[in-house]
Amino acid sequence: MSDQYRIWPGKKAPLGATWDGEGVNFALFSDFAEKVELCLFEEENDQTEIARIPITERQHQVWHAYLPGIKPGQLYAYRVHGPYEPKEGLRFNPAKLLFDPYAKAIAGTLEWDDALFGYTIGHEDQDLSKDDRDSAPFLPKCVVIDPAYDWEDDTHPETPLHETIIYETHVKGMTIQHPEVPPELQGTYAGIAHPAVIEHLLALGITAVELMPVHQHIDRRELVDEGLTDYWGYNTIGFMAPHASYASSGTRGEQVREFKDMVKALHREGLEVILDVVYNHTAEGSELGPTLAFRGIDNSTYYRLVENDPRYYMDYTGTGNTLNLMMPSVLRLVMDSLRYWIQEMHVDGFRFDLASALARELHDVDRLGSFFDTIHQDPFLSQVKLIAEPWDVGEGGYQVGRFPSEWMEWNDRYRDTMRAFWHGADHNVAEFATRFTGSSDLYEVSGRRPVASINFVTAHDGFTLRDLVSYNEAHNEANLAEEDSIDPHTHAWNHGVEGPTDDPDVNRLREQDQRNFLSTLFLSQGIPMLLGGDEIGRTQQGNDNAYCQDNEISWFDWKNADENLLVFAQRLISFRKEHPVFHQRRWFEGRSIRGTGLEDIVWFTPEGKEMPDERWIRAGEKALGVFLNGSTIDMVDEYGNSMSDDSFYLMLNGTLDPLTFLLPKLNDLEEWVKVIDTEANMVEEDGETIRAGEEIKLSGHAMVVLRHAN
Secondary structure, three states: OOOOOOOEOOOOOOOEEEEOOOEEEEEEEOOOOOEEEEEEEOOOOOOOOOEEEEEOEEEOOEEEEEEEOOOOOOEEEEEEEOOEEHHHOEEOOOOOOEOOOOOOOEEOOOOOOHHHOOOOOOOOOHHHOOOOOOOHHHOOEEEOOOOOOOOOOOOOOOOOHHHOOEEEEOHHHHHOOOOOOOHHHOOOHHHHOOHHHHHHHHHHOOOEEEEOOOEEEOOOHHHHHOOOOOOOOOOEEEEEEEOHHHOOOOOOOHHHHHHHHHHHHHHHOOOEEEEEEOOOOOOOOOOOOOOOOHHHHHHHHHEOEOOOOOOOEOOOOOOOOOEOOOOHHHHHHHHHHHHHHHHOOOOOEEEEOOHHHHHEEOOEEOOOOHHHHHHHHOOOHHHOEEEEOOOOOOOOOOOOOOOOOOOEEEOHHHHHHHHHHHHOOOOOHHHHHHHHOOOHHHHHHHOOOHHHEEEOOOOOOOOOHHHHOOOOOOOOHHHOOOOOOOOOOOOOOOOOOOOOOOOHHHHHHHHHHHHHHHHHHHHOOOEEEEEOOHHHOOOOOOOOOOOOOOOOOOOOOHHHOOHHHHHHHHHHHHHHHHOHHHOOOOOOOOOEEOOOOEEOEEEEOOOOOEOOHHHHOOOOOOEEEEEEOOOOOOOEOOOOOEOOOOOEEEEEEOOOOOEEEEOOOEOOEOEEEEEEEOOOOEEOOOOOEEEOOOEEEEOOOEEEEEEEOO
């Protein structure tokens, strides 16, 4: 079938399929393969290839060939020959068509069939058996793309870290029901780029959109059999290909252009694009998983195998396998992927899923491992925003506060503390104060600043904000499996009613609780991350693990948006931006500030006394005041210029009971104006004037912010 194609030796770099205007160079790494065949297809659902071309050139474990006349849009995949010896870690099977790990686009939808597995399903020897059925009819195909694109004057917004506000969202879920997005664009990259969606983001005030995984992923078989999907996308199979089903314009490379259009549109409005990336594992699962790409190309190179028993996989991710970044070729794949998304797709940063798994040298997590070293020295990767989910499921995987200095981290201790303050039983204000001021105990010792902390109260894996204040227990029945809650704190003060209610008093209190969480989040030092939809009261009906729910459970319900909450969030974020005292670049030092006679930050009891040592650690202490001195000379912009701001006094009552707060006398700061009141749903509106020495009554679960009246 290959006689009609001219075959030239080609080059070993770059890896993948590269079109040069006259033909395509194909290059595939495999250390232990004995033979590699390039397969060409006309249609994505073809059962047999139109050509099967042996690749005879091999240099430094890279198999390569050049085919003149091949054009963008050409579909292709590989078959790789070698020994099938699972006990030795070798799982070659040329009957199984394989994705190119460097494919820039993938067309088609995987159709689950037993033929996709390298072994015979149901065989008594399980994965030790070998299955000879052809998997080509069931596997999507890789696409040769034309990389040319007119970026016009596109530039990275390069928002300073201390000014960054992140919005975590899902490409499909955010736009699939948006009434102003045309139906043909809903749920797509073009939907995110639609003016109505961008206007929402701009009006909200966020600076960066963090997209849940957009790398090509597949839906696991067990979910598909139940009528579910891997909606979140943490089941990657193509680290360089934008997920095809999120494209409205086509899948023969059009998805690449549409993704670039989205990035350019967001950049035009000053919005950064951060990708949630999953390099810790692949969609091939354990030894009982399918053979789709890496397993059939070079299993013992790509994966961490059990020492002395390489039939099995080291699983630090809870998904069945872990990529082996100790191997130079695998580390190169990850770095090439990252550079591709920066240089060719113009993204601004990455959030690394289960990042501790990437840092494991042998068994231990090594914060100075090759993965970090390679990023640190790279001229492109070292300049973008790098965010770690600083844990995995393996022993010693919890590494919060221990990532290198260039990294930011999801701070789950911030999440837990803020939830405990507003909704928990056990709490002390010392922990609250530490988290509110940037978590210096985690980051200052290594020379990092408050911006190392990505602060969040809710994220994709857990309750939405609305559900956090409405449910005592997770309701994951729609997942069709007995499933424990994954949310770390499911018990909320739901005011006596589980779930939705028509009781106006209960709903009023829940709305107030949401405003408390948002106010704490956006007035804390560090980088705030808002879960997309929390600003409009999005609910998942109590499901705290909606990873498999590609339906109304996960989608934004724009028609029933909580407009009052949205306005509060918009004004709150605007308030944060206007006042640099709430997003300082440096740590509070707790010392007197020149010219004021006051420290940069002072903590008080509700009685207006400075917080004594015994109150800091007293169990159940859930009320405090804090003075923020806006005249601090240590607050500077990115150019080193000194800045000043108003001074503020915050009062927080995390108890269920009303409390009276005394506004202390702070030198000559006599007159104050109420600017935020979570009970009254007020922000950025000058309210009543209060003088030092006067009392203020706060309801249970309430927060008030006063600004010094200059």
